[in-house]
Every structure is written in C-alpha cells, then in structure tokens.
Amino acid sequence: xxxxxxxxxxxxxxxxxxxxxxxxxxxxxxxxxxxxxxxxxxxxxxxxxxxxxxxxxxxxxxxxxxxxxxxxxxxxxxxxxxxxxxxxxxxxxxxxxxxxxxxxxxxxxxxxxxxxxxxxxxxxxxxxxxxxxxxxxxxxxxxxxxxxxxxxxxxxxxxxxxxxxxxxxxxxxxxxxxxxxxxxxxxxxxxxxxxxxxxxxxxxxxxxxxxxxxxxxxxxxxxxxxxxxxxxxxxxxxxxxxxxxxxxxxxxxxxxxxxxxxxxxxxxxxxxxxxxxxxxxxxxxxxxxxxxxxxxxxxxxxxxxxxxxxxxxxxxxxxxxxxxxxxxxxxxxxxxxxxxxxxxxxxxx
Numbered sequence: 001x002x003x004x005x006x007x008x009x010x011x012x013x014x015x016x017x018x019x020x021x022x023x024x025x026x027x028x029x030x031x032x033x034x035x036x037x038x039x040x041x042x043x044x045x046x047x048x049x050x051x052x053x054x055x056x057x058x059x060x061x062x063x064x065x066x067x068x069x070x071x072x073x074x075x076x077x078x079x080x081x082x083x084x085x086x087x088x089x090x091x092x093x094x095x096x097x098x099x100x101x102x103x104x105x106x107x108x109x110x111x112x113x114x115x116x117x118x119x120x121x122x123x124x125x126x127x128x129x130x131x132x133x134x135x136x137x138x139x140x141x142x143x144x145x146x147x148x149x150x151x152x153x154x155x156x157x158x159x160x161x162x163x164x165x166x167x168x169x170x171x172x173x174x175x176x177x178x179x180x181x182x183x184x185x186x187x188x189x190x191x192x193x194x195x196x197x198x199x200x201x202x203x204x205x206x207x208x209x210x211x212x213x214x215x216x217x218x219x220x221x222x223x224x225x226x227x228x229x230x231x232x233x234x235x236x237x238x239x240x241x242x243x244x245x246x247x248x249x250x251x252x253x254x255x256x257x258x259x260x261x262x263x264x265x266x267x268x269x270x271x272x273x274x275x276x277x278x279x280x281x282x283x284x285x286x287x288x289x290x291x292x293x294x295x296x297x298x299x300x301x302x303x304x305x306x307x308x309x310x311x312x313x314x315x316x317x318x319x320x321x322x323x324x325x326x327x328x329x330x331x332x333x334x335x336x337x338x339x340x341x342x343x344x345x346x347x348x349x
Contacts, residue, residue, distance in 0.1 A: 002168075002181070004049045006118035009041050011083075013090035017098045017133070018108035026098040032087050047160040048114060048130050051183045052168055056209050056300075058202035059177035060169070067177030070201050071096045072131075076169045076178060079115070080127055086115060093131060100199045109135035109164065119170070121179070127171040133195070135164040135186075165195045167202075179205070206289055212300035214288050215255065219245045220308060222278045230274055236329055236341070241265075242308045249301045257292035314341070 013032045018024025036044070060073040067073045072093065079089040090113035097111060112132040119128040138159045144151045164185050172179040180202055184195045196202055204210045223241050227233050233241075244264055249255070265271040283290045330342040 002052065002055075002170075003120035003123075004045070004052075006120065007045060007049065008117045009036060009044060010115040010117045011086045012036065012044070012112065012114045013087050014113075015090070015094040015111045016108070017094055017101065017111045019101055019104065019106050020098060021102055021104045021106075024108050026094065028091050028094060032090075043160050044114075047158070047163060048112070048132055048166065049168075050161070051163045051166060052181045055181040055183070056213070057205040057207060058180040058182060058200075059173070059205055060180055061177055061201055061203040063201075065203075070177065072169075072200055073177055076129060077174065079129055080171050080174075083115070086113075089113075097133070097199055101194055103194060106194060107135040109133050110158070121170055121172055129169050130166060131169070131200075132166040133164055134158045136162070138162070167200055176205075204289070208295045208297040209300045211289065211291055211294040212249065212255070212297040213304060214290050215257075216245070216249065216300070216304040216308075218279050218282050218288070218290060219275075220304075221282070222275055226278050227271070227274070231271070234331055236331060246301070246305050246308050249296055250305075253296055255294050255296050 011032050013029060015029055016025075016027040018026060020026075060067050060070045060076075062069040075089045075092045075096070079086055093113055094111050101108075110133070112130070112134070114130040114132070116128045116130065119126055121128075137156045140155050140157060142153045142155050144153055162185070163183055165183065167180055167182040170179040170181075180200070182196055182200060182202055186195070220242065223238055223245065227238070227241075241264060245260075248260055248263060261272045261275055265275070279290060282288060328344045330344075331339070332342065333339050
C-alpha cells in the first residue's frame with residue numbers, strides 16, 4: 001500500500017535524547033540539517049524506509065481513545081498544517097520523547113524527525129513524516145593509506161540496515177489519529193514497551209490486515225494449545241487442521257466465520273462450539289477486535305502462514321513435513337510398544 005519509489009527527504013532535523021533517569025541530557029539542534037548530499041540522502045532513505053515494507057497499520061491514540069490528547073498526534077498535525085514550523089515541532093517531539101523514556105534501561109540515542117516528499121499511499125501522493133531513533137551505534141574498521149603502507153582505525157556510527165526504532169505518520173485518516181507504521185527492534189524487558197505504548201501510544205487499525213491477523217492468531221492458538229485439552233488429537237491431525245485453516249484464507253477473498261468453522265471441523269459441532277467459546281474468551285480477555293466477517297488481507301495471510309508450523313518432530317531422529325493429504329500418513333504402535341508413522345506416496349523426487 002505504501003510506495004517509496006519516488007520518495008525524497010524534504011526536511012530533516014536531528015537531536016540527541018538521553019535518559020533523564022540516568023542523569024543524561026537532551027541536546028537540541030538549533031536548525032534543520034541543510035544541504036544534504038545526494039549520496040547521503042539516498043542512504044538515509046534506505047535507513048529510514050526499508051524497514052517499513054509490508055508493515056501493518058496503527059492509529060495514534062490515547063488512554064480514553066481521544067487521539068486529540070496524544071502529544072505526537074498534536075505535533076504531527078501542526079507539522080502537516082504548518083510546514084514552516086517543522087523544526088519547532090521536531091523539538092517538541094524530542095522533548096516529549098525525553099520525558100517519556102523513564103525506565104533506567106532505556107538507551108539514549110540520536111533522534112531524527114524527517115518530512116518526506118513523493119510518498120504514495122494506495123496510489124495517491126501523501127504527506128508523511130518519520131520519527132526515528134538510533135540507540136545502538138556500531139563500530140567499523142576503516143583502512144587508511146599512509147604512503148606505501150596502510151593503517152587501521154576504528155570509527156563509530158550507525159549501520160543503515162539496522163533501524164532501532166521508527167515510525168511513519170501518514171496524513172491519512174486524521175480524524176482517527178492518522179495512519180501509522182511502527183518499528184521497534186527492542187523486544188525484551190519492561191523497557192521494550194515505551195516506544196509504541198508510551199511515546200507513540202498507538203493502537204491497531206480496524207482494517208482487513210488486523211482482522212485477518214487476529215482471527216488467524218486465535219485459530220493457531222486454539223489448534224496448538226486448547227484443542228488437546230478437550231479432545232484426543234494427534235500431532236498429525238493438528239498439523240492437518242493448521243494447513244486447512246491457512247488454505248481457507250488463501251483460497252477466499254472474504255471471510256465468513258460460520259463457513260470457516262464448518263469447513264475446518266467438517267461439521268463436528270463439539271469442536272465448532274469449543275472454537276467459538278475459545279474465540280469469545282480471547283476476544284474479551286485481550287480486547288482483540290475479532291469479527292465474523294471481513295475482507296481477507298493477503299499480506300496478513302502471507303505473514304501469519306510462516307508461523308503455522310507443518311513439521312512433525314519425532315524424538316531427535318526425524319522431521320516429517322506435512323503439506324497436503326492427511327490420509328497419506330498413518331500412525332500406529334508395534335506389539336513391543338514402539339510407535340511409528342507409515343507414509344504413502346505416489347512419486348519420489
């Protein structure tokens with residue numbers, strides 16, 4: 001949905017945000033970066049935008065769902081409406097980040113605020129801004145020529161293929177909190193939540209991607225965790241059900257919960273009821289938006305299919321990959337107690 005092929009950097013401001021809990025400072029620049037060379041600009045575009053290929057969408061929100069109270073929304077709206085205030089708004093965004101990063105384990109870093117030209121959303125040119133934070137500099141060995149000899153030196157900098165934290169705010173659906181994509185490479189510890197949950201304060205969009213993702217997630221959890229607590233189901237049967245569920249989403253453009261359940265469980269009313277009860281429980285417990293009908297997102301199906309494992313692991317000796325007809329594999333037990341699987345096939349490749 002996003003196309004960066006014509007994208008250029010319009011304006012860029014950079015600040016440094018430390019961790020105030022650890023006595024570090026906030027260092028604000030006095031003006032935007034000027035006269036970016038073309039080569040550097042191209043590297044920056046790669047660094048900023050490459051992580052956002054095929055990302056899901058969010059909206060800026062707040063604790064009571066009033067996005068107008070979200071500081072990032074307010075400063076972004078000002079930036080879109082008054083481009084001449086870009087650097088001032090970048091300072092506000094940097095100060096907000098400094099005040100938000102309160103956990104002692106949060107790393108300081110370089111904070112970039114960028115306005116883009118030429119970005120396309122659904123085939124239309126749109127305004128967009130990016131907020132990016134580089135927390136973990138890399139060390140590079142540089143070879144220098146010294147007459148007939150060479151010297152080695154170590155320099156510190158940012159690797160352009162490793163964006164630590166970032167978001168794109170697109171001037172679309174402003175009445176809902178703008179369309180937002182977010183990246184956060186930190187995924188461990190209580191400090192990991194601050195970028196998305198405390199600084200940006202984003203929530204998933206109610207769109208085809210998230211509706212598809214949510215239903216596939218609940219289906220996977222039911223088939224891999226819940227179903228064996230209520231029924232005797234072999235691992236091969238579990239894998240078969242996982243394959244069938246993904247196949248349904250790949251073969252249909254729209255989703256119908258009743259049709260899906262009937263097809264997946266072949267009319268077994270006990271399984272259908274168990275699945276519905278589990279879905280309702282998860283929906284209430286985690287406040288997920290789960291609908292019984294929606295347009296299927298191919299992008300979400302492709303991403304979720306990667307975690308629908310179709311491998312049957314037998315001790316540490318064999319892995320059997322089950323991709324198709326469940327009737328071609330048969331489970332049994334020898335008189336001496338040894339378990340086995342019998343596999344049928346037509347051709348050997």
